[in-house]
Amino acid sequence: MSDAHKPVINDPHDMPHEGPIKTPKQLVVTVVFSFLIPIFLIVLLATYVAGFNKPGAGTELLAEEAVARRIQPVGTVEIKDLADPAAMKTGEQVFNAQCAACHTTGAAGAPKLGDNAAWAARVSTGYDALLNSALHGKGNMGAQGGGDFTDFEIGRAVVYMANKSGGSLKEPVMAPAGAASGAEAPASAASN
The missing domain is CATH 1.20.5 (Single alpha-helices involved in coiled-coils or other helix-helix interfaces)
Incomplete structure (x- = not known):
């Protein structure tokens, strides 16, 4: 073909x-x-x-770091020796820790530290009236200024602020060993 x-x-x-x-x-x-x-x-x-080192679900629950995170303390306990005035905070320390926020700036109507004119009327009422205002609150200030100090420490802070602002108050005396705080000492003495 x-x-x-x-x-x-x-x-x-x-x-x-x-x-x-x-x-x-x-x-x-x-x-x-x-x-x-x-x-x-x-x-x-x-x-x-x-080849990947992947732990199984739930196996990290018993790791040391995980256990430590779960059992860490929520709060702490601070034990103060109420019979030792040296163990207590000074008036300046309490002021810096609690009072300075309002009393250095004048926030919420608080009298400024060192303003003699603003403190004059307050200091003239005396230590007991100032301490009562500090412990129970006055105006916009909460009780103890919102802090967690003893009454004796608050009293020291009151004297510190008053004396830095033209006053001449004496440092409070430590409460007797049987009393729980400095403010309760006069009340217990008055009842006897």
């Missing part, structure tokens, strides 16, 4: 079908690799995932 008589195939579907595997050896190699490559990939993936 001549080349002229060969049919011309223009449609690709009409062409003879051939695959990439032409020999039995290629078929065996293809089948082996089609099983080995997925198995190899699965082993690599399992090794990768197992």
Whole structure:
């Protein structure tokens, strides 16, 4: 037959079908690799995932840091020796810790420390009236100025502020050993 008589195939579907595997050896190699490559990939993936050191859920609950965070104290206890005036805070220390916020700036109508004119009327009422105002609150100031000091320490702070503002009050004397605080001592003495 001549080349002229060969049919011309223009449609690709009409062409003879051939695959990439032409020999039995290629078929065996293809089948082996089609099983080995997925198995190899699965082993690599399992090794990768197992290589991370991930603790199980809830295992960190017993770690030292976690236990320490859970049992840390919520508050602390401070024990003061009420019989030792040296163990108590001074008037200046109480002032700086509690009173300075309002009495240095004049916030909420508080008389400023060192303003003799503002303190003159207050100092003239005497120590007992000043201490009563400090312990129970007056105007915008809460009881003890919102602090947690003993009455004796508050009394020291009252004397400190009054004396820095033109007053000449004497430092309060420590309450007798049987009394709980400096303010209760005069009350117990008056009842006897």
